[in-house]
Amino acid sequence: MTVRPPGSLVIVGTGPGDPDLMTPATAxxxxxxxxxxxxxxxxxxxxxxxxxxRHASDNRVELDRARLALDLAAKGRHVAVVSxxxxxxxxxxxxxxxxxEEGDPQWRSLDIRVEPGVTAMLAAAAAVGAPLGGDFCAIxxxxxxxxxTTIERRLAAAADGDFVIALYNPASRARPHQLGDALDLLxxxxxxxxxxxxxxxxxxxxCTVIEATLDTVDPAKADMRTLVIVGASATRRVGRWFYTPxxxxxxxxxxxxxxxxxxxxx
Amino acid sequence: MTVRPPGSLVIVGTGPGDPDLMTPATAxxxxxxxxxxxxxxxxxxxxxxxxxxRHASDNRVELDRARLALDLAAKGRHVAVVSxxxxxxxxxxxxxxxxxEEGDPQWRSLDIRVEPGVTAMLAAAAAVGAPLGGDFCAIxxxxxxxxxTTIERRLAAAADGDFVIALYNPASRARPHQLGDALDLLxxxxxxxxxxxxxxxxxxxxCTVIEATLDTVDPAKADMRTLVIVGASATRRVGRWFYTPxxxxxxxxxxxxxxxxxxxxx
Numbered sequence: 001m002t003v004r005p006p007g008s009l010v011i012v013g014t015g016p017g018d019p020d021l022m023t024p025a026t027a028x029x030x031x032x033x034x035x036x037x038x039x040x041x042x043x044x045x046x047x048x049x050x051x052x053x054r055h056a057s058d059n060r061v062e063l064d065r066a067r068l069a070l071d072l073a074a075k076g077r078h079v080a081v082v083s084x085x086x087x088x089x090x091x092x093x094x095x096x097x098x099x100x101e102e103g104d105p106q107w108r109s110l111d112i113r114v115e116p117g118v119t120a121m122l123a124a125a126a127a128v129g130a131p132l133g134g135d136f137c138a139i140x141x142x143x144x145x146x147x148x149t150t151i152e153r154r155l156a157a158a159a160d161g162d163f164v165i166a167l168y169n170p171a172s173r174a175r176p177h178q179l180g181d182a183l184d185l186l187x188x189x190x191x192x193x194x195x196x197x198x199x200x201x202x203x204x205x206x207c208t209v210i211e212a213t214l215d216t217v218d219p220a221k222a223d224m225r226t227l228v229i230v231g232a233s234a235t236r237r238v239g240r241w242f243y244t245p246x247x248x249x250x251x252x253x254x255x256x257x258x259x260x261x262x263x264x265x266x
Numbered sequence: 267m268t269v270r271p272p273g274s275l276v277i278v279g280t281g282p283g284d285p286d287l288m289t290p291a292t293a294x295x296x297x298x299x300x301x302x303x304x305x306x307x308x309x310x311x312x313x314x315x316x317x318x319x320r321h322a323s324d325n326r327v328e329l330d331r332a333r334l335a336l337d338l339a340a341k342g343r344h345v346a347v348v349s350x351x352x353x354x355x356x357x358x359x360x361x362x363x364x365x366x367e368e369g370d371p372q373w374r375s376l377d378i379r380v381e382p383g384v385t386a387m388l389a390a391a392a393a394v395g396a397p398l399g400g401d402f403c404a405i406x407x408x409x410x411x412x413x414x415t416t417i418e419r420r421l422a423a424a425a426d427g428d429f430v431i432a433l434y435n436p437a438s439r440a441r442p443h444q445l446g447d448a449l450d451l452l453x454x455x456x457x458x459x460x461x462x463x464x465x466x467x468x469x470x471x472x473c474t475v476i477e478a479t480l481d482t483v484d485p486a487k488a489d490m491r492t493l494v495i496v497g498a499s500a501t502r503r504v505g506r507w508f509y510t511p512x513x514x515x516x517x518x519x520x521x522x523x524x525x526x527x528x529x530x531x532x
Contacts, residue, residue, distance in 0.1 A: 133360025
C-alpha cells in the first residue's frame, strides 16, 4: 500500500496590481506551488513557469474554483489559490472555507493557510492621503450573494456610526444601479458636503482619482476597477490630500503650529 | 542666491512585523530615504545604514514626530516616516496630514506620498482563516484622541449593521477597562455565541490565538499587541478555521458537495 504524500493549499492575494505591492511571503508561496488556481487576470500577474500547472477560470465560479483547489491538494499537490488584493477581503479565502464546510470531510484535515496582502482600500486611501485615518468600514455593494436589504442596513449603520466607508464592487455591467442607490441612501443620512472619492486602478501606474461630495457625485463614473471612499464627518481636504484626523473635534486652524502638545496615542 | 533642492516625504508601514510581509515598494522607499523618522521599535525593524540618519522617538509624540519629518523634508531631505502595519490605519499618515493642516503653509506644496502596507487586521484574519469574508469595520478602542461616547456609538452601529468588527488598540496599561466595556456593550446587542478571537502578534512567528465567544471571553487576556476580531452573525468555525461566508444565509450543511452552483460573485 502506498501512502499518498500530503498536499497543501495556500490562499494568496497579489495586492492591488503593481508587483511591488505583492509581499515577499506571497511571492514565495506562489513560487513553492505545483499548481496555481485563480481568475485569469490575477494569474496573468504571475510569470508563467513550465513546471507549474495553471488552472485559470472566469470570475463567476468561485466555489467551483475552490473545490478544484481543495481536490488537487487532497491528491497531494501543493496549490496556491491566487486572488487580487488581500485574499480574505471580498476574495477567495472565504470561498475556500465555504467549500471546505460543504465538501469532503477529509478536506478539514488539509494543510490550508492564508497569506495576507494589500487590499484595494488601503492602496486607494494611500493614493489620496489618509482618509481611513479614523474608524472605518468596508462594504461590498455586490448583491449577488447577499440581499440589497442587508446592504442598505449596513450603509445606514455605517452612516449612523459616522464611519469612513470603503465601497468595494461598486458597479458592473450586471449591476448598474447599486452605487447610485447606495449614495442616495448615504445622502439622506450624512452631510451633503461629505467627500466622496472614486479611486480607479489604485496601486497601479494608471491610478486615477475623481473627487466629489455626496451632493455632486456622479455614480456613472465608477466601474468595476473603482474603489469608492465616502468620508466621515471629520474627513477633509488639506492641500491636495484628503484625510480623516485621528483627533475628534480637530478643526482646521491657523497656519502656526500649536505649542508642543504631548498628544498621546497608541 | 542658491536654490534649495526639493525634499520629499514618504509615509510607510513595515507591515505586522515579519519582514516577508513588508512590500517591496515600502522597502524601496525606505532604502531611498536620507532620513528615517519613527517610533523606536518600528525603526528597529529596518537595518541600520551609515549614510541614513535615524530619528527615533517614543510612541506618545506622533504630532511632534510628524512636524520633525515635515521640517526635514522642507529643508531638502528625503524623509521616510516609518509606521507599523499600514501607515493609513491608526498610524502615522493621518498625523502627518494633521501637522500639515496646522503647520507652515509651505508644507502643503511638499512632495508627500503614502505607501500602503499590510495592516494588523489582515494578518490576524489570515492567521485564523477568513473571518473578514463579509462586510467588516475597524475601530480603535484608544480614547486618547476621541471620546468613549463616540466609541460606544460606533460599536453600537457596528453591531446593528451586523458587521464583523476588528478592534485595534484593545488594551494598554493606561487603558485597562476599555476592552471589557466594549465587549459588554457588544454582548447586549449580539448573540452570546458570537465568536471572539484574540490574535496576538499576528504576522510574526510568535503569533498566538485565543478563541472565545461573547459569553466566555476574558478581556484581561488581551494586551497592546492583540488584535480582536468579533464575528458577525454568520461567522463560524469550520475545522480549525474561522470564517464569514460571502453568501447570506449560508448554513452549515451535510458533507456532500452541492451540485455545481454557478454561483456568481464579483
